[in-house]
Amino acid sequence: MDNLQTEVLELEFNEFSKGNVAITENDFAKILLRYTYLNAEEYDAYLERLMDRVKVERGITFEEFRDFCRFLNNLEDFAIAMRMYTLADRAISQSEFSRAVKICTGFSLSKHLIDTVFAIFDDNGDGMLSYREFIAIMKDRVHRGFKSSAKSEGWDAFRHCMKHEMKQTQSK
Numbered sequence: 001m002d003n004l005q006t007e008v009l010e011l012e013f014n015e016f017s018k019g020n021v022a023i024t025e026n027d028f029a030k031i032l033l034r035y036t037y038l039n040a041e042e043y044d045a046y047l048e049r050l051m052d053r054v055k056v057e058r059g060i061t062f063e064e065f066r067d068f069c070r071f072l073n074n075l076e077d078f079a080i081a082m083r084m085y086t087l088a089d090r091a092i093s094q095s096e097f098s099r100a101v102k103i104c105t106g107f108s109l110s111k112h113l114i115d116t117v118f119a120i121f122d123d124n125g126d127g128m129l130s131y132r133e134f135i136a137i138m139k140d141r142v143h144r145g146f147k148s149s150a151k152s153e154g155w156d157a158f159r160h161c162m163k164h165e166m167k168q169t170q171s172k
């Protein structure tokens, strides 16, 4: 299962990396925003804002990208964990985000990746991510990505399988 997922992600990564070891932060954002409901204007605003905010273009390595996609597969669990922080619709800080990812997935995302995610999604610029800023948008992406594509059945099964596999790994 793990090999299959890695292979699929490698294809998506290579489409942007063109043989380099890392993709740009901008490309990373493009992949994430690919299946969202954002219109063209909103989409451009996300990318422009990111360009303004990223001081050093370090790039996103395949490992960072893969870990983030694994985390997206656990988005529902993360949303539940996040709700503990956001009961009064309070947004979460980078360290809270990092901790919640660790709780849901068992692994940590790199500091640079989290910086980049906040640079993309922190709509009001307060340095925190609210449910609306992040989960609401990524949830739609997952939903649509799996639903509208011709491969949707395969993806659903794949995702289901991944979830099952991860639960088993966690309970061992």
Ligand SMILES: [Ca+2]
Pocket: 091, 122, 123, 124, 125, 126, 127, 128, 129, 130, 133
């Ligand atoms: Ca914010």
